[in-house]
Amino acid sequence: MDATTITPEEAYRQKKIKMATSGMKIALLMPITAIIQNIFNTSVTGTVSSNLSDKVIVSVICSITLLAMCDIFAGIFTFIYNVYKGKGIKEYRRTTHLKISWMMLISAAFGGPIATGCWMAATPFCGLTTVAIITSLGPILTAIISRFFLKESLNSRIYLGIVIVIVGVIVSGWSGYSGGGSNFVLGCILALMAPIGFSLEGQFSTYAGDIIDPNVGCGFYRCFGSGILGIVFMAILSAATGNMAAYSSIFHQVFASPILLIFVIAMGLLGAINYNCAYLAFNRTGPSRTLAIDSSRPIWSIPLGFLFAALGVTEYSVATLGVVGAVIVVAGLLLVISKPSELVNLRNVS
């Protein structure tokens, strides 16, 4: 740093902005890893569920159990990374002895089994389009809650950017009206639990991450904690609904097939990157900006879709609305991330 051309005040200000900007750069890895993880997830879930009953409850059990297995592998990868950074067993033990750190487990339960389970259960009741619209509301709910809970500093331009991102997400995923489903109100309530769950995950994990290392908390609670919760909840649900044979079959299929196991491990690695980026970005740049950046998936899905199609991993094509939605998302995202100078004050506490 050149002390002759910059004052200490300006250097301090720039350092604060650099930290928050690094959070936004880290957050950019979230949509990319989520899209690639989804490609593996679709393949694994499709293969495993093709050997199970086509009942909705079995599909939910299958998807959440596979995600829980992925979370366990994500925990292993995160632990390896943390050990490499000097945050091994000792730091994990110190962290879990601190009561406030367990808030991250509550946060993991909201973001993991509760939000994901409700999201998947909602579709037969109110239709795919309604679910997609309701679940895309996460970033704006986060911005509203965060303003009061974390005192996050947001202005009208950022709110407008988040709304435009949501419109872009809805346009890009629009597949026409999908009908009312069998119980529209129940479906809407279940679908609404997903953005609420993801928003609460952002709030609680940021609150705890203010005090503890976000990567250690993420590794223990979001990865191992969420994984164990998912596996236990699904075992209970399977037993209660008479689907234990299907539940056992999921594990048997994954561990009997090297390809499926490799795909689940790959999902775990991508999950580790995704969750850790999220928890670190929540802490560095705030949950509202982080989740707005995470919602930019329509942009990244186009080049990644074509890339994986060229590699022969998956089939991919994009409709006009997909491109239009991506363009709208770009416009919204630019509003959210522009003017880095605002990042000098992430929270309104004065």
Added chain:
Amino acid sequence: MQLPLKTRILQYAIERGTEFSLNDVMKDLKKEYEGERIFNKKQIEEYFQSFVGVEFFTATRYDFDADGEIVTYCRVTDYGRQRSKYLPIKQKAF
């Protein structure tokens, strides 16, 4: 009970009450985390900056050291002090 390093830095700031720098943290907490790889300047600076970013710490003054690197002196804010309810605090330990 030994605290996680990041938490210990916040506890240090709250207990100290007065201004401090990164070097003070390094010097005063060194014995507690002696021999641990987590206790390095890069990691501690990251935690320190993260507290500054979320307004738990506020700068009281700044200067450049001999290498032209900024040295920030901080104190804990009222907002940061509110989190003391989650920590074992001994006032004025230093």
